[in-house]
Amino acid sequence: MKYMLVMRTTEEAVQAAKEQDFEQVINAMGAYNEAMIKAGVLLAGEGLADPAEGVVVDFDAEEPVVTDGPYGETHELFNGFWIIQVSSREEAVEWARRAPLGPGSTLEVRRVQEAEDFADYADNEYIRKEAEWRRQLGTE
């Protein structure tokens, strides 16, 4: 089964991270990624650029409200993710615990849906289309 480790960090912690020696951060993250690669579990992972470059589209109101980043100190930001292939939720949690993150950060451990989760909807037009989209994206 596949799990996504969803990294969230408060705006405050993002700013604090900028004060850190960036090379040290790279080394810590690199060692973590390397451990998961060596264990044969890492399938994908990405980190996101500075939230100052981002915008948030909020659907609370009738019309979506667009806000430029940064979004204030207490706002939790989606900051990156890993996708790992493991044999249990516990194993995914163990890998999450090893991430080199500190105060202000959380990792949410979520199972990635697979085709089997949609087995009852196999005939749905969009489920069928999605398979085709994936095919086209994958072959580029």
Place this chain on the structure above:
Amino acid sequence: MAPAARHRVTPAPSSRRADPRRTVDAVWRIEGARVIATLARMTGDVGFAEELAQEAVVEALQSWPQQGVPRNAGSWLTTVAKRRAIDAWRRRERLDERYRLLARGLAESGEDEWQPIDDDVLRLVFTACHPVLSRPAQIALTLRVVGGLTTAEIARMLLVPVATVQARITRAKKTLAAARVRFEAPDPNEWGERLGAVLSVVYLVFTEGYAATSGDRWIRPDLANEALRLGRVLAGLLPREPEVHGLLALMEFQASRFAARVRPDGTPVLLADQDRTRWDRAQIARGRAALRRAGSTGRGLGPYGLQAAIAECHAVAPSVAETDWRRIVLLYEALGRIAPSPVVELNRAVAVSMAVGPAEALRIVDRLAGEQALRGSHLLPSVRGELLARLGRVEEARAELLAAAELAANRRERSVLLEKAAGL
């Protein structure tokens, strides 16, 4: 850096409280190989190392629910196991050089300084797949000590009783000890052969999951995923071995078709009839990346790499008709030169029938039949029957397909062949 906090197993902050057994199993899965590898280097004995590690796991089960899971759990397990080794040696009054080394090492290094060495894991892989062991023993021991699976998990995956797995592992450890197998990587003069044994153990685990020979499911993804994981571990340990990447690529391509290989009722779907939109494109991309790595070592592709290259041709083709059959023919020719076998030759014939035509292919099949190759197998007459049918030689085709049906061991295959014969 992250704080050296301890993670509590119970009481857990989440509403779903963690089961200590499952948590310890998860840690073991991640750390097991490196813990055993470290202990095996120190004691020179994989069997003893595995027993020590087991004792450490038992201690973890007692301690962690109260104390929390240590931040560096692998180091904790290794330290506990080392203490057990020293106790055991003290009891046996074997206070030799190894004991002194271990005792000194334990006094000098703290829990957090444990540095597992990749080479030790590699030695562990070679020892678990040592030629003195039978294939079933190699598979059980590899899944146990390299894969970090519990005997119960291995039993479930291999569909055998737990007692059988335990017996295989016990016997394997005894055999290694009796043969005085040293904990080391093979010499250069036997490297190729020993690496071949490791790769075939991994591939056997995969094929057992891919085309399960036993059990009520035709595909057992957990077993195949285990092989993929072992393949990725090997690729990390031996980045310059083309066949390691070749095998990984082959497994990724084959696994990418899992979703399309079985109908909802469990019956298998042949490659030509598969819904290609259901192939896993991310997995195909990983397979292609592994195949590129195999090619970039500059040592040419071996049998696994060539099979992966053939699988890649299918993986990127939008349909059977739009497949690059000429390239597949060339790849089968290369495969036939370095790993000649009648099955490869028969597959080449099928590719020739698609690239050139059935008449050319029939010449290859007739030569095989003349050599009495693949006698007793339904493969040759079924291919020959198909080719004759395409050439319009209906009577001969029917006779071949019926002969093939006679020989087919699998009930479903037999009925497919009989249907074809009847439809001519």
